[in-house]
Amino acid sequence: LPVEGKKVYISTLYRKYSKDVAWILKYIKPFEPADAYFLVVNQKSKKFIIGRSKDESIDVGKILYQLDGGGHKFAASTTIVGFSYDEIKTFLTFLTAKHQKPLTSFIKTDLPTVEADLSIEEVKSYLGRYRYVVVLQNGRYVGILNDKLINNAIKHGFSNEKAIVFAEELITVSPDVSFIQLLKMFSTYQTDIFPVVEKGYYKGVIYKKEFVSEISGIKEDKPIFLPISKPKTVNYLNRVKKFFPLEIFQTLKEVGEYAEKLGYRAFIIGGVVRDIVLNKENLDVDIIVEGSAVDLIKAYAKDKNFNFYVYPEFMTGVILLPNGLKLDFATARKEEYDSPGSYPKVEKANLFEDLYRRDFTINTLAIEITKSNFGKLIDYFNGLIDIKEKRIRILHSLSFVEDPIRILRALRFAGRLNFKLEKKTENLLIYAVERDLLNFAPTGRINLELNLTFKEENTFEILMLMDRYKVLYKLFAGLSIDQNKEKGLIKLQDSLLLLEKVLGIQFPKNSNYLYVLLGNYPEEITYNLLKKYHFEK
Known part of the structure; x- marks a missing residue:
């Protein structure tokens, strides 16, 4: 390793780690003249690092502590997952450097606070030359506002709203965060800054770019080692193969082969990927293409x-398969909304930008079907974690403002x-419900979402949530679900499922559910509500 004035060696070993490896280190002749050395033992999915030092100024205990390891000044070890040997060399070069900056030196206090x-x-008015503003409440950290979010909020008519409403709670770190913990966060979370918070109080921010430039020795703005904005990837080939009927699986493989021939990348995305993770049946396949979906369909x-x-x-299309199923295609794109509830403007984009416009993190997962990467699941926004934790999370704080239909979804x-x-x-x-943002949503889209709700097996549970969050109250002139309606909805759901x-036997679900919900309303009010949401037929 290039450490000024010291002989620090690093080597790698491809074998299963055992205590014998650590014991024989001092007898390896190439290590004898070293002031310190590190051995990286490659295992299946992780790397075991052993550090030894004969020089008091090179404290391997402190160095490997920064990689979540333990030991003392002259002997230490750690285990690392998800980083290559070359990346580990870069980390150790930085951590053993004579003039290495302490991690606390990367905590900056230059961002404006409000x-x-x-x-x-x-x-x-506080932004000035900065892209971010830190929102505090009596010194305690609340969240971050960026320039794009502020401008969009003003464009949508929310210039007088309080900062706390739209402040985004970015992932935070503590002042004593370790080197490897920071790197893992950089590879997991798609953000340029990490607020530093101690016991709820704001201490500053760490800029990803500055930190990475320092440890890599690269000061120019160009690609460097893997931890930068790297999505989580998982091999889902076997799960994809088990999930789909053989005919569809083979079709997806063929589409991926054609995509690669055209120089494109293709992915199945959205609900079907979520349901592959959850192992719930779903043959509604959406394919996103980095390239031209239209050209891929034609070919x-x-x-x-x-x-x-x-x-x-619209950069979209559909292929009708001989078995009656269909594949929906779209070119990867990004969207911009002019007003709450409006249809978006779209333009070509990459996969990340396309997924960022999705409604919830659980729907941002993608599985690549391009021939060379077939079956690789890609997770930019921690959708896998949110599925595991059973939570619905939007991607940004203006999500319900830009598209109020997401409230229903x-x-x-x-x-x-x-x-x-x-x-x-x-x-x-x-907040969005209280501000009557559903009034900005096209009534045709509300009709679609309500019909989808009435077709669900858990319609009762969904309607109770709509009641709890006052959505039914806003949509249907003060409607609330009392005890009688609750009993009626349970009985109706059970009866429809039985039939x-x-x-x-298929019964029209929407008319039956609407009858239970609106049955005690005066006829004129009921008719006007049904007409408003296109249920008059």
């Missing part, structure tokens, strides 16, 4: 003589999956 009750319009469907439709103006997914709303998501949903699952 009080939580300041208006969004007032907060904007594949024409060769296979499949029926297809393309919509170049959040409750529908929560009821269907028996998930809970993440705390910040819940607070923002309550469908046991007797195979």
Whole structure:
């Protein structure tokens, strides 16, 4: 390792670690002249690092402590998961450097801070040359506002709202965070800054770019080692193979082969990937293409003589399979909303940008089907963790403002999956409902979401959530579910399931549920409400 004035060696060993390895280290001749040395033992999914020192100025205990290890000044060890040998060399070079900066030197206090009750319009004046503003309440950390969020909030008419409403709770670190903990956070969370908080009080921020530039020795703005903005990836090939019928699995493989021939990347995304993780049946396949979805559809469907439709103006299309199923395609894109509830403007983008426009983290998972990476699950936004923790989380604090229909979708997914709303998501949903943002949503889309709710197996649970969060109250002129309606909804849901699952009889669900909900309303009010949401037929 290039450590000034010292002989510090590093080597790697490809064998299973045992105590014998550590014991024979001092007898390895190439290590004899070293002031200190590190041996990286490669195992299946992790690397075991052994450190030894003969020089008091090179404290291997302190060095490997920063990699979550333990030991003392002259002997220490640790285990690392998810980093290559070359990356470990970079880390150890930085940590053993004679003039190494302490981690606390990366904590900066230059970002402007504002009080939580300041208006969004007032907060904007604090930005200056900075992209971020830190929101505090009596010195305690509340969250972060960035320039884009502030400008969008003002554009949507929320300039007088308090900063605390839209402050985003970025992942925080403590002042004594270790080197390896920071690196893991950098690779896990898609953010440029990490607020430093101690016992609830704001201490500063660590900038990802500055930290990485320092440890890599690269000061220019160009790609460096892997921990930068790296999504979590998992091999899901076997699970994909088990999940889909053989015919669909083979079709996905063929689509991936055509995508690679065209120089594109293709992914299945959204609900079907979520349900693969949850092992819930779903053959509604959406495919995102980094490239041109229209060109991929034409190339594949024409060769296979499949029926297809393309919509170049929307960069989308569909292939109809011989078995009656269909594959929906779209070019990866990003969106911008002009006003709450409006349809978005779209333009081409990459996978990350496409997933960032999704409604909830559980729907941001993607599985690549391109031939060379077939079966690789990609998780940019910790969707896997949120599925494991059973929570619904939006991706940014203006999510319900930009698309109020997400209020209905959040409750529908929560009821269907028996998930809970993440705390910040819940607070923002309550705020959006109280501010009557559903009035900005196209009534046709409300009709669609309500019909989807009525088709769910857990319709009762979803409607109870809509009642709890005052959504039904806002949509249907003060509607609330009393004890009688609750009993009626339970009885109706059980009856419809019995008729469908046991007797195979399909009854119109929307009219039955609407009858129970609105049955005691005056006829004129009921008619007007049904007409408003396009249920008049």
